[in-house]
Amino acid sequence: MTVALSGKDIAGQLEEKFPGSIEETGQECVVVKSDSLLAVAEYLKNTGSLAFDYFNYVTAVDYYSYFEVVYQLASIKHNHSFVIKTRCYDRENPTVPSVIGLWQGANFQEREIYDLMGIKFEGHPNLKRLFLWEGFQGHPLRKDYLQ
Amino acid sequence: MTTTEMMTLKTEPFMLNFGPVHPSTHGVYRMRATLDGEVILDIEPVVGYLHRGIEKLTEERTYSGIIPLTDRLDYISPMSNNLGYCLAVEKLAGIKVPERAEYLRVIIAELQRLANHCIAVGSFLNDTGAYYTPFMYAFREREKIIDLFDMVCGQRLTYSYMRIGGVSQDIPDEFLPALNKLVEQLSRWVDEYDFLLMQNEILLARTKGVGILPRETAINCGISGPVARGSGVNWDLRKADPYSVYDRFEFDIPQGENGDCYDRYRVRVEEMRQSLRIIKQAMNDVPAGPVRADVPHLIRPPKGEAYAHVEAPKGELGYYLVSDNSIAPYRCHIRPTSLINLTALREMVKGWKVADLIAIFGSIDITMGEVDR
Numbered sequence: 258m259t260v261a262l263s264g265k266d267i268a269g270q271l272e273e274k275f276p277g278s279i280e281e282t283g284q285e286c287v288v289v290k291s292d293s294l295l296a297v298a299e300y301l302k303n304t305g306s307l308a309f310d311y312f313n314y315v316t317a318v319d320y321y322s323y324f325e326v327v328y329q330l331a332s333i334k335h336n337h338s339f340v341i342k343t344r345c346y347d348r349e350n351p352t353v354p355s356v357i358g359l360w361q362g363a364n365f366q367e368r369e370i371y372d373l374m375g376i377k378f379e380g381h382p383n384l385k386r387l388f389l390w391e392g393f394q395g396h397p398l399r400k401d402y403l404q
Numbered sequence: 405m406t407t408t409e410m411m412t413l414k415t416e417p418f419m420l421n422f423g424p425v426h427p428s429t430h431g432v433y434r435m436r437a438t439l440d441g442e443v444i445l446d447i448e449p450v451v452g453y454l455h456r457g458i459e460k461l462t463e464e465r466t467y468s469g470i471i472p473l474t475d476r477l478d479y480i481s482p483m484s485n486n487l488g489y490c491l492a493v494e495k496l497a498g499i500k501v502p503e504r505a506e507y508l509r510v511i512i513a514e515l516q517r518l519a520n521h522c523i524a525v526g527s528f529l530n531d532t533g534a535y536y537t538p539f540m541y542a543f544r545e546r547e548k549i550i551d552l553f554d555m556v557c558g559q560r561l562t563y564s565y566m567r568i569g570g571v572s573q574d575i576p577d578e579f580l581p582a583l584n585k586l587v588e589q590l591s592r593w594v595d596e597y598d599f600l601l602m603q604n605e606i607l608l609a610r611t612k613g614v615g616i617l618p619r620e621t622a623i624n625c626g627i628s629g630p631v632a633r634g635s636g637v638n639w640d641l642r643k644a645d646p647y648s649v650y651d652r653f654e655f656d657i658p659q660g661e662n663g664d665c666y667d668r669y670r671v672r673v674e675e676m677r678q679s680l681r682i683i684k685q686a687m688n689d690v691p692a693g694p695v696r697a698d699v700p701h702l703i704r705p706p707k708g709e710a711y712a713h714v715e716a717p718k719g720e721l722g723y724y725l726v727s728d729n730s731i732a733p734y735r736c737h738i739r740p741t742s743l744i745n746l747t748a749l750r751e752m753v754k755g756w757k758v759a760d761l762i763a764i765f766g767s768i769d770i771t772m773g774e775v776d777r
Contacts, residue, residue: 258645258646259644311623311639312624312626313626313713313720313739314626314722314724314737314739316724316735316737318726318734318735327724329711329722329724333623333638333639336644340711360624360625360626361621361624361625361626361747361748362624362625362626362744362747363626364625364747365743365744365747366743369743373459373460386452387451387452388451388452388455388776388777389455390452397457397460398459398460
Protein backbone atom coordinates (compact mmCIF):
# COMPACT_ATOMS: atom_id res chain seq x y z
CA MET A 258 0.00 0.00 0.00
CA THR A 259 1.36 3.40 -0.92
CA VAL A 260 1.72 5.40 2.29
CA ALA A 261 0.71 9.04 2.11
CA LEU A 262 3.28 10.86 4.24
CA SER A 263 1.96 13.22 6.87
CA GLY A 264 2.12 16.90 6.06
CA LYS A 265 3.26 17.76 9.60
CA ASP A 266 6.37 15.56 9.47
CA ILE A 267 7.52 16.86 6.12
CA ALA A 268 6.68 20.44 7.06
CA GLY A 269 8.86 20.06 10.15
CA GLN A 270 11.78 18.86 8.06
CA LEU A 271 11.31 21.59 5.50
CA GLU A 272 10.93 24.32 8.10
CA GLU A 273 14.25 23.27 9.60
CA LYS A 274 16.01 23.18 6.25
CA PHE A 275 14.36 26.14 4.52
CA PRO A 276 12.97 28.49 7.20
CA GLY A 277 9.97 30.49 6.07
CA SER A 278 9.26 28.39 2.98
CA ILE A 279 5.99 26.88 4.25
CA GLU A 280 2.78 28.78 3.72
CA GLU A 281 0.34 26.22 5.03
CA THR A 282 0.38 22.61 6.20
CA GLY A 283 -2.37 20.16 5.32
CA GLN A 284 -2.96 16.57 6.36
CA GLU A 285 -1.08 15.02 3.45
CA CYS A 286 0.35 18.07 1.76
CA VAL A 287 2.26 21.28 2.28
CA VAL A 288 1.82 24.60 0.54
CA VAL A 289 5.21 26.14 -0.16
CA LYS A 290 6.03 29.65 -1.34
CA SER A 291 6.70 29.65 -5.06
CA ASP A 292 10.19 31.17 -4.72
CA SER A 293 11.36 28.22 -2.59
CA LEU A 294 9.54 25.57 -4.65
CA LEU A 295 12.60 24.44 -6.56
CA ALA A 296 14.77 24.08 -3.46
CA VAL A 297 12.02 22.13 -1.68
CA ALA A 298 11.42 19.88 -4.69
CA GLU A 299 15.11 19.16 -5.01
CA TYR A 300 15.30 18.31 -1.33
CA LEU A 301 12.32 15.94 -1.61
CA LYS A 302 13.82 14.23 -4.62
CA ASN A 303 17.40 13.86 -3.46
CA THR A 304 17.04 13.10 0.27
CA GLY A 305 17.63 9.38 0.79
CA SER A 306 14.80 8.79 3.24
CA LEU A 307 12.27 10.58 1.01
CA ALA A 308 13.57 9.84 -2.51
CA PHE A 309 10.61 11.14 -4.51
CA ASP A 310 11.86 9.88 -7.84
CA TYR A 311 8.47 9.52 -9.53
CA PHE A 312 6.40 12.46 -10.66
CA ASN A 313 2.73 11.48 -10.81
CA TYR A 314 1.21 14.63 -12.17
CA VAL A 315 1.01 18.38 -11.89
CA THR A 316 -2.19 20.35 -12.24
CA ALA A 317 -3.60 23.74 -11.36
CA VAL A 318 -6.82 24.94 -9.76
CA ASP A 319 -8.29 28.41 -10.07
CA TYR A 320 -9.60 29.71 -6.73
CA TYR A 321 -10.32 33.24 -8.06
CA SER A 322 -8.07 34.98 -5.53
CA TYR A 323 -5.13 32.73 -6.42
CA PHE A 324 -4.06 29.81 -8.60
CA GLU A 325 -2.95 26.68 -6.84
CA VAL A 326 -0.44 24.42 -8.59
CA VAL A 327 -0.56 20.85 -7.26
CA TYR A 328 2.33 18.40 -7.57
CA GLN A 329 1.73 14.77 -6.68
CA LEU A 330 4.97 12.93 -6.02
CA ALA A 331 5.69 9.29 -5.35
CA SER A 332 8.69 7.22 -4.45
CA ILE A 333 9.04 3.90 -6.21
CA LYS A 334 11.87 2.99 -3.84
CA HIS A 335 9.94 3.49 -0.60
CA ASN A 336 6.39 3.29 -1.98
CA HIS A 337 5.12 6.48 -0.40
CA SER A 338 3.51 9.59 -1.80
CA PHE A 339 3.20 13.27 -1.01
CA VAL A 340 1.60 16.39 -2.41
CA ILE A 341 3.24 19.79 -2.59
CA LYS A 342 1.35 22.86 -3.64
CA THR A 343 2.26 26.39 -4.45
CA ARG A 344 0.12 29.47 -5.00
CA CYS A 345 0.28 32.43 -7.39
CA TYR A 346 -1.67 35.48 -6.36
CA ASP A 347 -0.93 37.50 -9.47
CA ARG A 348 -3.80 36.96 -11.90
CA GLU A 349 -2.32 38.97 -14.73
CA ASN A 350 1.02 37.25 -14.88
CA PRO A 351 1.11 34.10 -12.73
CA THR A 352 4.54 32.50 -12.68
CA VAL A 353 6.01 29.47 -10.96
CA PRO A 354 9.41 27.85 -11.51
CA SER A 355 9.46 24.82 -13.78
CA VAL A 356 10.46 21.47 -12.25
CA ILE A 357 11.38 19.98 -15.59
CA GLY A 358 15.06 19.92 -14.55
CA LEU A 359 14.20 17.50 -11.76
CA TRP A 360 11.45 15.45 -13.41
CA GLN A 361 11.20 15.24 -17.20
CA GLY A 362 7.63 14.01 -16.75
CA ALA A 363 6.52 17.60 -16.10
CA ASN A 364 7.27 18.59 -19.70
CA PHE A 365 3.90 18.21 -21.42
CA GLN A 366 1.91 18.76 -18.26
CA GLU A 367 3.40 22.19 -17.62
CA ARG A 368 2.68 23.09 -21.23
CA GLU A 369 -0.90 21.93 -20.73
CA ILE A 370 -1.32 24.13 -17.65
CA TYR A 371 0.19 27.06 -19.49
CA ASP A 372 -2.24 26.44 -22.34
CA LEU A 373 -5.43 25.98 -20.36
CA MET A 374 -4.79 27.93 -17.15
CA GLY A 375 -2.28 30.52 -18.31
CA ILE A 376 0.37 29.93 -15.67
CA LYS A 377 3.91 30.54 -16.90
CA PHE A 378 6.60 28.07 -15.91
CA GLU A 379 9.92 29.82 -15.64
CA GLY A 380 12.77 27.78 -17.04
CA HIS A 381 10.67 25.50 -19.24
CA PRO A 382 12.64 25.04 -22.48
CA ASN A 383 9.65 24.94 -24.83
CA LEU A 384 6.74 26.70 -23.19
CA LYS A 385 4.00 26.99 -25.78
CA ARG A 386 0.40 25.93 -26.07
CA LEU A 387 -0.11 22.16 -26.12
CA PHE A 388 -3.70 21.55 -27.20
CA LEU A 389 -5.00 24.86 -28.51
CA TRP A 390 -3.49 26.66 -31.43
CA GLU A 391 -1.08 29.59 -31.27
CA GLY A 392 -3.10 32.77 -31.34
CA PHE A 393 -5.98 31.40 -29.28
CA GLN A 394 -7.23 34.08 -26.89
CA GLY A 395 -7.64 33.28 -23.21
CA HIS A 396 -7.24 30.21 -21.04
CA PRO A 397 -10.38 28.05 -20.91
CA LEU A 398 -9.86 26.33 -17.57
CA ARG A 399 -9.88 29.61 -15.69
CA LYS A 400 -13.09 30.13 -13.79
CA ASP A 401 -13.70 33.56 -15.30
CA TYR A 402 -13.28 32.37 -18.89
CA LEU A 403 -16.27 33.18 -21.05
CA GLN A 404 -16.60 31.84 -24.54
CA MET B 405 35.86 9.62 -53.02
CA THR B 406 37.04 7.19 -50.35
CA THR B 407 34.69 5.24 -48.16
CA THR B 408 35.61 7.23 -45.04
CA GLU B 409 34.87 10.47 -46.83
CA MET B 410 31.51 9.14 -47.90
CA MET B 411 30.72 8.14 -44.32
CA THR B 412 31.27 11.65 -43.06
CA LEU B 413 29.01 13.21 -45.68
CA LYS B 414 25.79 14.53 -44.21
CA THR B 415 22.59 15.24 -45.98
CA GLU B 416 20.61 18.41 -45.50
CA PRO B 417 18.29 18.00 -42.46
CA PHE B 418 14.82 17.41 -43.74
CA MET B 419 11.52 18.00 -41.97
CA LEU B 420 8.82 15.40 -42.41
CA ASN B 421 5.31 15.39 -40.98
CA PHE B 422 3.84 12.15 -39.75
CA GLY B 423 0.14 12.60 -39.45
CA PRO B 424 -2.17 14.01 -38.22
CA VAL B 425 -3.78 11.39 -40.41
CA HIS B 426 -1.39 8.51 -40.89
CA PRO B 427 -2.10 4.79 -40.49
CA SER B 428 0.65 4.37 -37.91
CA THR B 429 -0.36 7.16 -35.56
CA HIS B 430 -3.47 5.42 -34.20
CA GLY B 431 -5.54 8.57 -34.24
CA VAL B 432 -5.04 12.22 -35.00
CA TYR B 433 -1.49 12.59 -33.79
CA ARG B 434 1.25 14.44 -35.57
CA MET B 435 5.00 14.08 -35.28
CA ARG B 436 7.24 16.68 -36.81
CA ALA B 437 10.35 14.65 -37.53
CA THR B 438 13.70 16.09 -38.55
CA LEU B 439 15.58 13.56 -40.63
CA ASP B 440 19.13 13.17 -41.83
CA GLY B 441 18.59 10.85 -44.77
CA GLU B 442 16.67 8.06 -43.11
CA VAL B 443 17.95 8.70 -39.59
CA ILE B 444 15.84 10.62 -37.09
CA LEU B 445 17.58 13.62 -35.56
CA ASP B 446 14.67 14.96 -33.57
CA ILE B 447 10.92 14.73 -33.30
CA GLU B 448 8.37 17.13 -31.96
CA PRO B 449 4.93 15.80 -31.06
CA VAL B 450 2.00 18.03 -32.02
CA VAL B 451 -1.23 17.16 -30.23
CA GLY B 452 -4.63 18.70 -29.64
CA TYR B 453 -6.57 17.62 -32.70
CA LEU B 454 -9.03 15.72 -30.52
CA HIS B 455 -9.18 18.18 -27.64
CA ARG B 456 -12.78 18.38 -26.43
CA GLY B 457 -12.19 20.18 -23.16
CA ILE B 458 -13.42 17.31 -21.01
CA GLU B 459 -11.91 18.80 -17.84
CA LYS B 460 -13.89 22.00 -18.39
CA LEU B 461 -17.07 20.08 -19.22
CA THR B 462 -16.90 18.21 -15.91
CA GLU B 463 -17.32 21.47 -14.01
CA GLU B 464 -20.84 21.84 -15.37
CA ARG B 465 -22.05 18.29 -14.81
CA THR B 466 -23.21 16.36 -11.78
CA TYR B 467 -20.86 13.77 -10.34
CA SER B 468 -22.74 10.87 -11.91
CA GLY B 469 -23.18 12.77 -15.17
CA ILE B 470 -19.43 12.78 -15.70
CA ILE B 471 -19.17 8.99 -16.08
CA PRO B 472 -20.16 9.03 -19.79
CA LEU B 473 -17.45 11.64 -20.40
CA THR B 474 -14.81 9.31 -18.94
CA ASP B 475 -15.83 6.67 -21.50
CA ARG B 476 -14.55 9.00 -24.15
CA LEU B 477 -11.06 9.41 -22.74
CA ASP B 478 -9.32 6.16 -23.57
CA TYR B 479 -12.03 4.77 -25.80
CA ILE B 480 -10.15 1.47 -26.14
CA SER B 481 -10.69 0.74 -22.46
CA PRO B 482 -13.65 2.75 -21.11
CA MET B 483 -14.30 0.37 -18.20
CA SER B 484 -10.97 1.25 -16.59
CA ASN B 485 -11.69 4.95 -17.02
CA ASN B 486 -15.10 4.54 -15.37
CA LEU B 487 -13.50 2.64 -12.51
CA GLY B 488 -10.83 5.25 -11.83
CA TYR B 489 -13.38 8.05 -11.74
CA CYS B 490 -15.81 6.15 -9.51
CA LEU B 491 -13.01 5.33 -7.06
CA ALA B 492 -12.12 9.02 -6.85
CA VAL B 493 -15.71 10.07 -6.12
CA GLU B 494 -16.12 7.27 -3.60
CA LYS B 495 -12.96 8.38 -1.84
CA LEU B 496 -14.13 11.98 -1.83
CA ALA B 497 -17.62 11.22 -0.56
CA GLY B 498 -16.69 8.25 1.66
CA ILE B 499 -18.91 5.70 -0.10
CA LYS B 500 -18.47 2.01 0.66
CA VAL B 501 -18.91 -0.36 -2.28
CA PRO B 502 -20.61 -3.76 -1.77
CA GLU B 503 -18.45 -6.88 -2.06
CA ARG B 504 -20.22 -8.28 -5.09
CA ALA B 505 -19.69 -5.05 -7.00
CA GLU B 506 -15.99 -5.07 -6.12
CA TYR B 507 -15.60 -8.54 -7.60
CA LEU B 508 -17.54 -7.63 -10.72
CA ARG B 509 -15.39 -4.54 -11.10
CA VAL B 510 -12.21 -6.59 -10.93
CA ILE B 511 -13.48 -9.14 -13.47
CA ILE B 512 -14.65 -6.45 -15.87
CA ALA B 513 -11.49 -4.36 -15.47
CA GLU B 514 -9.30 -7.36 -16.21
CA LEU B 515 -11.41 -8.28 -19.24
CA GLN B 516 -10.90 -4.71 -20.37
CA ARG B 517 -7.16 -5.12 -19.99
CA LEU B 518 -7.32 -8.20 -22.19
CA ALA B 519 -9.36 -6.33 -24.80
CA ASN B 520 -6.94 -3.41 -24.72
CA HIS B 521 -3.88 -5.62 -25.06
CA CYS B 522 -5.50 -7.42 -27.99
CA ILE B 523 -5.56 -4.10 -29.80
CA ALA B 524 -2.16 -3.02 -28.49
CA VAL B 525 -0.45 -6.22 -29.60
CA GLY B 526 -2.40 -6.47 -32.85
CA SER B 527 -1.72 -2.93 -33.95
CA PHE B 528 1.90 -3.17 -32.85
CA LEU B 529 2.39 -6.17 -35.12
CA ASN B 530 0.64 -4.19 -37.80
CA ASP B 531 3.21 -1.42 -37.36
CA THR B 532 6.13 -3.81 -37.51
CA GLY B 533 5.02 -5.05 -40.90
CA ALA B 534 2.80 -8.07 -40.26
CA TYR B 535 0.15 -6.25 -42.15
CA TYR B 536 -3.38 -6.72 -40.81
CA THR B 537 -3.37 -10.50 -40.40
CA PRO B 538 -2.51 -10.61 -36.67
CA PHE B 539 -4.52 -7.43 -36.19
CA MET B 540 -7.69 -9.05 -37.48
CA TYR B 541 -7.08 -12.16 -35.39
CA ALA B 542 -6.64 -10.01 -32.29
CA PHE B 543 -9.82 -8.15 -33.14
CA ARG B 544 -11.65 -11.44 -33.44
CA GLU B 545 -10.75 -12.26 -29.82
CA ARG B 546 -11.54 -8.76 -28.63
CA GLU B 547 -14.97 -9.10 -30.21
CA LYS B 548 -15.77 -11.96 -27.83
CA ILE B 549 -14.88 -9.81 -24.83
CA ILE B 550 -17.03 -7.00 -26.21
CA ASP B 551 -19.91 -9.48 -26.49
CA LEU B 552 -19.63 -10.10 -22.75
CA PHE B 553 -19.66 -6.37 -22.05
CA ASP B 554 -22.72 -6.10 -24.26
CA MET B 555 -24.30 -8.79 -22.10
CA VAL B 556 -23.71 -6.92 -18.81
CA CYS B 557 -24.54 -3.38 -19.88
CA GLY B 558 -25.97 -3.38 -23.39
CA GLN B 559 -23.14 -1.33 -24.85
CA ARG B 560 -20.24 -2.21 -27.07
CA LEU B 561 -17.97 0.79 -26.79
CA THR B 562 -19.02 3.46 -24.31
CA TYR B 563 -20.11 1.33 -21.39
CA SER B 564 -20.63 3.60 -18.35
CA TYR B 565 -21.07 0.34 -16.46
CA MET B 566 -19.18 1.32 -13.33
CA ARG B 567 -21.25 3.68 -11.25
CA ILE B 568 -20.57 5.60 -8.09
CA GLY B 569 -21.01 3.04 -5.33
CA GLY B 570 -20.92 -0.06 -7.52
CA VAL B 571 -21.98 -1.07 -11.00
CA SER B 572 -25.10 -0.14 -12.96
CA GLN B 573 -26.79 -3.56 -12.86
CA ASP B 574 -26.21 -7.13 -11.82
CA ILE B 575 -24.81 -9.63 -14.30
CA PRO B 576 -27.32 -11.87 -16.09
CA ASP B 577 -27.38 -15.60 -15.24
CA GLU B 578 -25.66 -16.59 -18.45
CA PHE B 579 -22.68 -14.29 -17.85
CA LEU B 580 -20.52 -16.50 -15.64
CA PRO B 581 -20.82 -19.65 -17.84
CA ALA B 582 -20.00 -17.53 -20.89
CA LEU B 583 -17.05 -16.00 -19.06
CA ASN B 584 -15.82 -19.45 -18.09
CA LYS B 585 -15.89 -20.54 -21.70
CA LEU B 586 -14.17 -17.37 -22.89
CA VAL B 587 -11.36 -17.64 -20.34
CA GLU B 588 -10.59 -21.14 -21.62
CA GLN B 589 -10.58 -19.95 -25.22
CA LEU B 590 -8.43 -16.91 -24.49
CA SER B 591 -5.82 -18.93 -22.59
CA ARG B 592 -5.41 -21.13 -25.63
CA TRP B 593 -5.36 -18.13 -27.92
CA VAL B 594 -2.61 -16.35 -26.00
CA ASP B 595 -0.43 -19.46 -26.09
CA GLU B 596 -1.06 -19.99 -29.77
CA TYR B 597 -0.12 -16.49 -30.83
CA ASP B 598 2.78 -16.38 -28.47
CA PHE B 599 4.13 -19.51 -30.13
CA LEU B 600 3.54 -18.22 -33.63
CA LEU B 601 5.06 -14.81 -33.14
CA MET B 602 7.80 -15.18 -30.53
CA GLN B 603 9.88 -17.28 -32.90
CA ASN B 604 9.27 -15.02 -35.86
CA GLU B 605 12.61 -13.91 -37.25
CA ILE B 606 11.27 -10.68 -38.75
CA LEU B 607 9.50 -9.64 -35.56
CA LEU B 608 12.62 -10.28 -33.50
CA ALA B 609 14.82 -8.32 -35.92
CA ARG B 610 12.42 -5.38 -35.87
CA THR B 611 11.91 -5.22 -32.12
CA LYS B 612 14.95 -6.63 -30.25
CA GLY B 613 17.23 -3.86 -29.08
CA VAL B 614 15.11 -1.21 -30.84
CA GLY B 615 13.93 1.93 -29.04
CA ILE B 616 15.56 1.26 -25.70
CA LEU B 617 14.09 3.14 -22.75
CA PRO B 618 16.49 2.93 -19.77
CA ARG B 619 14.98 2.34 -16.35
CA GLU B 620 16.13 5.69 -14.91
CA THR B 621 14.70 7.65 -17.84
CA ALA B 622 11.41 5.81 -17.53
CA ILE B 623 11.08 6.76 -13.85
CA ASN B 624 12.22 10.34 -14.43
CA CYS B 625 9.69 10.82 -17.23
CA GLY B 626 6.84 9.47 -15.09
CA ILE B 627 6.24 6.55 -17.45
CA SER B 628 3.80 3.93 -16.17
CA GLY B 629 2.13 0.75 -17.27
CA PRO B 630 3.62 -1.88 -19.58
CA VAL B 631 6.09 0.67 -20.98
CA ALA B 632 7.64 1.23 -17.55
CA ARG B 633 7.54 -2.45 -16.67
CA GLY B 634 9.19 -3.28 -19.97
CA SER B 635 12.11 -1.19 -18.74
CA GLY B 636 12.30 -3.14 -15.52
CA VAL B 637 10.41 -0.77 -13.23
CA ASN B 638 8.53 -2.89 -10.74
CA TRP B 639 5.52 -0.60 -10.46
CA ASP B 640 2.00 -1.88 -10.83
CA LEU B 641 -0.67 -0.09 -8.81
CA ARG B 642 -2.60 -3.31 -8.38
CA LYS B 643 0.30 -4.44 -6.17
CA ALA B 644 1.95 -1.17 -5.13
CA ASP B 645 -1.26 0.55 -4.04
CA PRO B 646 -4.04 -2.07 -4.19
CA TYR B 647 -7.51 -0.68 -4.83
CA SER B 648 -10.85 -2.51 -4.94
CA VAL B 649 -10.15 -6.15 -3.93
CA TYR B 650 -6.94 -6.73 -5.88
CA ASP B 651 -5.09 -7.64 -2.70
CA ARG B 652 -7.05 -10.89 -2.49
CA PHE B 653 -5.75 -12.37 -5.73
CA GLU B 654 -2.48 -13.97 -6.65
CA PHE B 655 -0.75 -12.71 -9.75
CA ASP B 656 2.71 -11.76 -10.92
CA ILE B 657 3.95 -8.54 -12.44
CA PRO B 658 5.79 -9.30 -15.65
CA GLN B 659 8.85 -7.17 -16.28
CA GLY B 660 11.31 -6.69 -19.10
CA GLU B 661 15.06 -6.42 -18.84
CA ASN B 662 16.27 -4.30 -21.73
CA GLY B 663 13.43 -1.83 -22.16
CA ASP B 664 13.23 -2.35 -25.92
CA CYS B 665 10.15 -2.78 -28.12
CA TYR B 666 10.33 -6.52 -27.72
CA ASP B 667 10.19 -6.30 -23.93
CA ARG B 668 7.19 -4.01 -24.00
CA TYR B 669 5.43 -6.40 -26.35
CA ARG B 670 6.41 -9.37 -24.17
CA VAL B 671 5.14 -7.67 -21.01
CA ARG B 672 1.73 -7.14 -22.61
CA VAL B 673 1.44 -10.77 -23.66
CA GLU B 674 2.42 -11.91 -20.16
CA GLU B 675 -0.03 -9.47 -18.62
CA MET B 676 -2.82 -11.08 -20.60
CA ARG B 677 -1.96 -14.38 -18.93
CA GLN B 678 -1.94 -12.74 -15.51
CA SER B 679 -5.30 -11.07 -16.17
CA LEU B 680 -6.77 -14.45 -17.04
CA ARG B 681 -5.34 -15.75 -13.77
CA ILE B 682 -7.05 -12.99 -11.79
CA ILE B 683 -10.37 -13.54 -13.60
CA LYS B 684 -10.25 -17.28 -12.88
CA GLN B 685 -9.77 -16.62 -9.17
CA ALA B 686 -12.37 -13.87 -9.01
CA MET B 687 -15.18 -15.57 -10.92
CA ASN B 688 -15.13 -18.58 -8.61
CA ASP B 689 -15.94 -16.62 -5.50
CA VAL B 690 -18.18 -13.77 -6.55
CA PRO B 691 -20.24 -13.24 -3.38
CA ALA B 692 -24.00 -12.76 -3.43
CA GLY B 693 -25.53 -9.44 -2.44
CA PRO B 694 -26.31 -6.02 -3.82
CA VAL B 695 -24.23 -4.57 -6.66
CA ARG B 696 -24.63 -0.94 -5.75
CA ALA B 697 -24.50 1.03 -2.54
CA ASP B 698 -27.41 3.26 -1.68
CA VAL B 699 -26.18 6.43 -3.34
CA PRO B 700 -28.42 9.41 -4.14
CA HIS B 701 -28.56 10.67 -7.70
CA LEU B 702 -27.17 14.02 -6.73
CA ILE B 703 -24.09 13.63 -4.60
CA ARG B 704 -22.71 16.51 -2.61
CA PRO B 705 -19.32 15.41 -1.32
CA PRO B 706 -17.95 17.43 1.58
CA LYS B 707 -15.49 20.22 0.83
CA GLY B 708 -12.09 18.81 0.07
CA GLU B 709 -10.05 17.02 -2.52
CA ALA B 710 -9.16 13.45 -3.43
CA TYR B 711 -6.89 11.67 -5.85
CA ALA B 712 -7.55 8.08 -6.85
CA HIS B 713 -5.66 6.08 -9.43
CA VAL B 714 -6.02 2.74 -11.13
CA GLU B 715 -3.69 0.59 -13.14
CA ALA B 716 -5.42 1.07 -16.46
CA PRO B 717 -4.22 -1.15 -19.33
CA LYS B 718 -1.97 1.67 -20.54
CA GLY B 719 -0.64 2.71 -17.14
CA GLU B 720 -1.55 4.87 -14.19
CA LEU B 721 -4.83 6.66 -14.78
CA GLY B 722 -5.73 9.07 -12.01
CA TYR B 723 -8.45 11.54 -11.16
CA TYR B 724 -7.89 14.54 -8.95
CA LEU B 725 -11.20 15.94 -7.73
CA VAL B 726 -11.81 19.14 -5.81
CA SER B 727 -15.23 19.53 -4.21
CA ASP B 728 -16.86 22.72 -2.97
CA ASN B 729 -19.87 20.84 -1.57
CA SER B 730 -22.00 21.45 -4.64
CA ILE B 731 -23.44 18.87 -7.03
CA ALA B 732 -20.63 19.36 -9.57
CA PRO B 733 -16.89 19.11 -8.97
CA TYR B 734 -15.07 22.39 -8.61
CA ARG B 735 -12.18 20.93 -10.56
CA CYS B 736 -11.53 17.51 -12.05
CA HIS B 737 -8.07 16.80 -13.38
CA ILE B 738 -7.40 13.61 -15.24
CA ARG B 739 -3.88 12.21 -15.14
CA PRO B 740 -3.49 11.18 -18.76
CA THR B 741 -1.43 8.02 -19.07
CA SER B 742 -1.01 8.26 -22.80
CA LEU B 743 0.20 11.87 -22.81
CA ILE B 744 2.78 11.27 -20.08
CA ASN B 745 3.99 8.05 -21.71
CA LEU B 746 4.72 10.09 -24.84
CA THR B 747 7.24 12.22 -22.91
CA ALA B 748 10.02 9.70 -23.47
CA LEU B 749 9.30 9.14 -27.17
CA ARG B 750 11.80 11.77 -28.26
CA GLU B 751 14.64 10.13 -26.35
CA MET B 752 13.64 6.71 -27.60
CA VAL B 753 13.63 7.45 -31.33
CA LYS B 754 16.72 9.65 -31.69
CA GLY B 755 19.24 7.96 -33.97
CA TRP B 756 16.83 5.30 -35.21
CA LYS B 757 15.47 5.00 -38.73
CA VAL B 758 12.05 6.10 -39.91
CA ALA B 759 10.74 2.54 -40.02
CA ASP B 760 11.80 2.09 -36.39
CA LEU B 761 9.96 5.25 -35.40
CA ILE B 762 6.72 3.54 -36.39
CA ALA B 763 7.60 0.44 -34.39
CA ILE B 764 8.72 2.39 -31.31
CA PHE B 765 5.66 4.61 -31.39
CA GLY B 766 3.42 1.56 -31.76
CA SER B 767 5.06 -0.13 -28.78
CA ILE B 768 4.02 2.71 -26.44
CA ASP B 769 0.31 2.10 -27.13
CA ILE B 770 -1.50 5.41 -26.81
CA THR B 771 -5.04 6.57 -27.46
CA MET B 772 -5.55 10.08 -28.71
CA GLY B 773 -8.79 10.47 -26.78
CA GLU B 774 -6.77 10.35 -23.60
CA VAL B 775 -3.84 12.41 -24.83
CA ASP B 776 -6.00 15.34 -25.89
CA ARG B 777 -9.00 14.90 -23.59
